Amino acid sequence: MAQVPGRSWREVMDTSHKADVPEGLWMRCPACEAMLYRKNVEVNLWVCTEPACQHHYRVSAQQRVEQMCDPGSFEPMWLDVSPTDPLKFVDLKAYKDRLKAEAGKVTQPDAILAGTGYVKGRRVTLACLDPNFMMGSMGSVVGEVLTRAIEHAHDSDLPMITVACSGGARMQESALSLMQMAKTSAALARFDDDGGLFISVLADPTTGGVTASWAMLGDVILAEPKALIGFAGPRVIANTVKQELPEGFQRSEFLLDKGFVDRVVHRKDLRSEIARIIDYAGK
Amino acid sequence: MPNGNNKPMGYQLEFEKPLLQLEEQIAVLESHQQQAGHAEDFNAEIKKLRQSHATMLKKTYGKLNAWQTVQVARHPARPQSVDYIGACVKDFCELHGDRRFGDDPAITTGFGRIGPYKVLLVAHQKGKDTRQKIACHFGCAHPEGYRKALSKMKLAEKFGLPVVTLIDTPGAYPGIGAEERGQAEAIALNLREMSRLKVPIVSIVIGEGGSGGALGIGVADRIAMMQYAWYSVISPEGCAAILWKTGAKAADAAEQLHLTARENVKIGTIDEVIDEPLGGAHRDPKAAYEKVEAWIVQTLRDLNRFKIDNLVKRRYEKFRNMGQFAEA
Numbered sequence: 001m002a003q004v005p006g007r008s009w010r011e012v013m014d015t016s017h018k019a020d021v022p023e024g025l026w027m028r029c030p031a032c033e034a035m036l037y038r039k040n041v042e043v044n045l046w047v048c049t050e051p052a053c054q055h056h057y058r059v060s061a062q063q064r065v066e067q068m069c070d071p072g073s074f075e076p077m078w079l080d081v082s083p084t085d086p087l088k089f090v091d092l093k094a095y096k097d098r099l100k101a102e103a104g105k106v107t108q109p110d111a112i113l114a115g116t117g118y119v120k121g122r123r124v125t126l127a128c129l130d131p132n133f134m135m136g137s138m139g140s141v142v143g144e145v146l147t148r149a150i151e152h153a154h155d156s157d158l159p160m161i162t163v164a165c166s167g168g169a170r171m172q173e174s175a176l177s178l179m180q181m182a183k184t185s186a187a188l189a190r191f192d193d194d195g196g197l198f199i200s201v202l203a204d205p206t207t208g209g210v211t212a213s214w215a216m217l218g219d220v221i222l223a224e225p226k227a228l229i230g231f232a233g234p235r236v237i238a239n240t241v242k243q244e245l246p247e248g249f250q251r252s253e254f255l256l257d258k259g260f261v262d263r264v265v266h267r268k269d270l271r272s273e274i275a276r277i278i279d280y281a282g283k
Numbered sequence: 284m285p286n287g288n289n290k291p292m293g294y295q296l297e298f299e300k301p302l303l304q305l306e307e308q309i310a311v312l313e314s315h316q317q318q319a320g321h322a323e324d325f326n327a328e329i330k331k332l333r334q335s336h337a338t339m340l341k342k343t344y345g346k347l348n349a350w351q352t353v354q355v356a357r358h359p360a361r362p363q364s365v366d367y368i369g370a371c372v373k374d375f376c377e378l379h380g381d382r383r384f385g386d387d388p389a390i391t392t393g394f395g396r397i398g399p400y401k402v403l404l405v406a407h408q409k410g411k412d413t414r415q416k417i418a419c420h421f422g423c424a425h426p427e428g429y430r431k432a433l434s435k436m437k438l439a440e441k442f443g444l445p446v447v448t449l450i451d452t453p454g455a456y457p458g459i460g461a462e463e464r465g466q467a468e469a470i471a472l473n474l475r476e477m478s479r480l481k482v483p484i485v486s487i488v489i490g491e492g493g494s495g496g497a498l499g500i501g502v503a504d505r506i507a508m509m510q511y512a513w514y515s516v517i518s519p520e521g522c523a524a525i526l527w528k529t530g531a532k533a534a535d536a537a538e539q540l541h542l543t544a545r546e547n548v549k550i551g552t553i554d555e556v557i558d559e560p561l562g563g564a565h566r567d568p569k570a571a572y573e574k575v576e577a578w579i580v581q582t583l584r585d586l587n588r589f590k591i592d593n594l595v596k597r598r599y600e601k602f603r604n605m606g607q608f609a610e611a
Contacts, residue, residue, distance in 0.1 A: 140606030232457030
């Protein structure tokens with residue numbers, strides 16, 4: 001069962017059942033539908049244990065930093081930066097209430113966890129998005145914490161590593177979210193001016209305003225296998241062009257083929273790949 | 284077609300229907316008046332109708348809600364960047380192509396003179412007639428459009444010309460080719476490079492400021508919006524479809540997105556509002572052109588006071604400070 005069945009945009013963006021890692025002793029892989037022993041998947045960095053499948057589960061920012069860093073080396077920063085509701089946004093539910101409901105699902109105040117850590121002995125500044133908090137969307141807090149992380153990497157002469165996993169800019173903060181794209185990109189310009197190394201890792205999904213800003217500005221861009229990566233969502237595109245989307249459209253391998261990512265890297269190899277690139281390009 | 288004397292303009296917005304009725308009445312009376320012998324009878328009546336029209340226009344436009352503002356921003360007779368270029372830019376020298384893939388007609392770039400200044404102009408293009416609209420994808424640019432913009436802005440930097448951008452797009456084009464050619468990467472690169480471009484940059488949202496497609500030419504030292512333009516992270520329809528599960532709630536989404544010029548000033552995402560003529564730019568385009576030209580000239584004069592390194596630093600700080608959050 002090597003083939004990952006195509007998923008609709010709604011399925012991809014639906015966080016209710018996918019982003020949370022399922023409970024119970026056994027679990028069914030959403031890609032190959034094999035029954036998997038939960039413990040084995042966990043040890044396998046939340047990658048399907050079927051050799052032919054290797055579906056990469058979405059993981060929380062906390063799990064991600066633990067996977068990326070040498071054991072116990074990650075030190076979180078900027079945990080006191082927390083979201084507000086600047087526009088008093090109300091759709092079917094008030095943003096204020098959404099924030100409260102989402103807060104219980106994660107260990108940090110918003111959709112980003114950042115700090116310093118070691119990757120195979122190399123010190124880095126690391127920022128990871130969390131799909132469990134409003135689909136990893138970028139509002140003021142994500143933009144601010146990421147910018148601080150970039151500035152920290154800059155000031156400390158450290159490589160900057162990000163792991164993107166996001167539905168895009170957060171609608172509930174409207175233009176304030178939009179401007180986080182400019183803010184983070186501007187911070188990366190300064191970092192770039194002074195020769196800082198930025199490695200951007202793209203996980204499933206990386207879309208919208210996150211792709212169209214910092215996530216695509218890596219000196220080196222790595223992508224996990226079969227991650228959805230794009231600007232517009234597949235459903236929007238399908239509605240616009242009124243034709244079937246090509247096989248594997250907007251997946252990591254597609255972007256590799258089109259020249260927009262440097263390497264597609266299995267989760268188990270991310271640490272060694274990052275360490276290797278730091279040794280070539282880091283200060 | 285746009286005109287300055289309140290004649291019906293073919294296309295009318297729903298909330299402008301009462302205005303249209305008055306305009307029709309005035310037109311009827313005027314045609315009667317032109318027939319011999321009736322002149323005195325209708326003059327007073329016409330005057331009265333004109334007065335109530337003016338009052339109603341003022342009243343209607345004095346309290347436009349967010350959704351009505353979006354409709355004005357999309358009015359077919361609303362001046363587009365091609366009109367502003369025609370009216371405000373002398374000796375426009377269009378420059379084509381991104382030197383990579385092609386020439387996207389959805390973004391126009393070129394040298395021109397505005398007042399005393401030689402500038403490099405970058406502007407979204409929506410198209411006037413059906414053929415143009417299709418060629419421009421209704422103002423939705425492809426990656427080659429953003430790359431063309433960037434390559435010409437680099438030219439401006441090389442030759443020390445300030446950059447003026449006119450924003451008017453529903454959003455960057457969501458298509459197969461656009462994704463294949465790196466829409467996200469093209470916009471991201473513009474954001475990064477505009478933030479450190481060593482010439483002054485001024486931007487005006489003249490109509491629609493749709494998300495990353497707008498910001499992709501909008502990282503500027505000074506950003507203004509026309510009074511009835513909108514600027515937001517997503518179109519009201521797109522937002523409604525996702526959060527309300529139906530595009531029919533676009534009016535609610537428009538309200539919640541705080542997408543009007545005044546709201547954007549309040550949250551600090553833009554600097555200034557350029558007031559439009561009463562009843563919107565489409566009722567008196569000439570007045571709109573004059574205001575836009577005056578704002579550009581004045582703003583470039585202001586920015587010229589700064590040493591360029593200082594200006595780039597201020598531009599960084601401006602965007603660095605955007606966003607609202609709590610901190611213990």
